Amino acid sequence: MKCSVRYAIVSVAVSAACVLGGAVAGYLGVFDPVLTPVTQWFQQTVQSHNNDIENSTAELEPPHESVSPFYVAATLDLTTVPEYSGSPVVEINGNQPEFLPEQLESTEAFELYSPLDHLGRAGVAFACLGPETMPNQSRGDISMIEPSGWNSDTYVFIDGGFVFNRCHLVAHALSAENANAMNLVTGTRYLNKQGMLPYEQQVISYIESTGNHVLYRSSPIFVGDELLCRGIQMEAISLEDNGAGVCFNIFCYNVQPTITIDYATGATSYEGASNSEEVAQLYVLNTNSMKYHLPDCKTVKDISPRNRQDITATPSDIRAWGYKPCGVCKP
Numbered sequence: 001m002k003c004s005v006r007y008a009i010v011s012v013a014v015s016a017a018c019v020l021g022g023a024v025a026g027y028l029g030v031f032d033p034v035l036t037p038v039t040q041w042f043q044q045t046v047q048s049h050n051n052d053i054e055n056s057t058a059e060l061e062p063p064h065e066s067v068s069p070f071y072v073a074a075t076l077d078l079t080t081v082p083e084y085s086g087s088p089v090v091e092i093n094g095n096q097p098e099f100l101p102e103q104l105e106s107t108e109a110f111e112l113y114s115p116l117d118h119l120g121r122a123g124v125a126f127a128c129l130g131p132e133t134m135p136n137q138s139r140g141d142i143s144m145i146e147p148s149g150w151n152s153d154t155y156v157f158i159d160g161g162f163v164f165n166r167c168h169l170v171a172h173a174l175s176a177e178n179a180n181a182m183n184l185v186t187g188t189r190y191l192n193k194q195g196m197l198p199y200e201q202q203v204i205s206y207i208e209s210t211g212n213h214v215l216y217r218s219s220p221i222f223v224g225d226e227l228l229c230r231g232i233q234m235e236a237i238s239l240e241d242n243g244a245g246v247c248f249n250i251f252c253y254n255v256q257p258t259i260t261i262d263y264a265t266g267a268t269s270y271e272g273a274s275n276s277e278e279v280a281q282l283y284v285l286n287t288n289s290m291k292y293h294l295p296d297c298k299t300v301k302d303i304s305p306r307n308r309q310d311i312t313a314t315p316s317d318i319r320a321w322g323y324k325p326c327g328v329c330k331p
């Protein structure tokens with residue numbers, strides 16, 4: 001049955017959230033063994049949501065949307081995560097997600113999003129995803145949302161132009177969430193496409209092919225009062241088969257190769273010539289074929305203006321952007 005009710009536990013006051021601070025750590029449960037209050041809260045939340053569904057005859061979209069009554073910050077200790085060194089993703093905890101045993105007991109779908117914090121930053125998104133949480137409509141407009149650290153800097157060498165995307169903590173294809181500010185963070189194109197997307201696609205394919213459920217937690221990791229997260233921790237486990245289909249715990253770096261990012265504000269810059277041994281010179285990029293050429297290459301005239309970008313840069317930077325040298329002019 002495709003029934004659902006939009007509902008939210010309207011927020012407990014901030015002071016109450018502070019009182020519950022210890023319990024929040026319990027809810028995340030990674031380090032703090034004291035979980036009872038929030039575990040109860042969590043179970044009540046899901047139960048209350050289910051009662052709403054049972055009592056409703058309305059057909060509303062999207063399903064299973066709810067709001068945590070307080071901000072849930074991530075607990076991953078960034079000092080335990082290696083510096084970015086060329087791979088968009090690193091495994092955490094041996095790739096084993098850190099859910100609590102009682103969180104694995106039910107396959108009832110739910111979605112919980114943390115209210116934005118005092119700096120307007122998104123917190124942990126936690127969900128049990130299944131066929132019933134997936135959209136039956138194409139994605140809507142989200143351009144009115146400006147997550148913390150947002151800017152619209154563009155660089156000609158980035159696929160799509162914009163260095164930042166509005167990254168869904170829980171992908172629209174899994175959650176049917178569109179312009180939900182609690183589910184969006186400012187993330188680089190690289191984070192979105194090279195980091196998160198392959199894992200999101202894995203979960204989507206698994207649910208589509210099995211009809212099973214996946215417990216899923218997406219945690220933006222901020223340092224201090226920085227507005228831009230350093231990355232997103234993604235944890236997932238398939239429930240009906242105890243992780244045989246999906247099981248991961250990863251950190252996706254919020255970086256863009258060759259771009260310098262100020263995480264306090266979200267400001268970005270490209271200084272160029274990352275390798276001082278090389279000299280920056282003019283090249284022609286084909287943003288469609290992802291090849292780069294010398295300006296006098298005879299094939300350059302065939303590049304559609306839409307796909308052509310002329311840029312002064314070093315070959316190593318250009319390769320870091322994902323471009324390959326043309327086989328004709330061999331730049």
Ligand SMILES: [Zn+2]
Nearest residue numbers: 293297326329
């Ligand atoms: Zn060429």
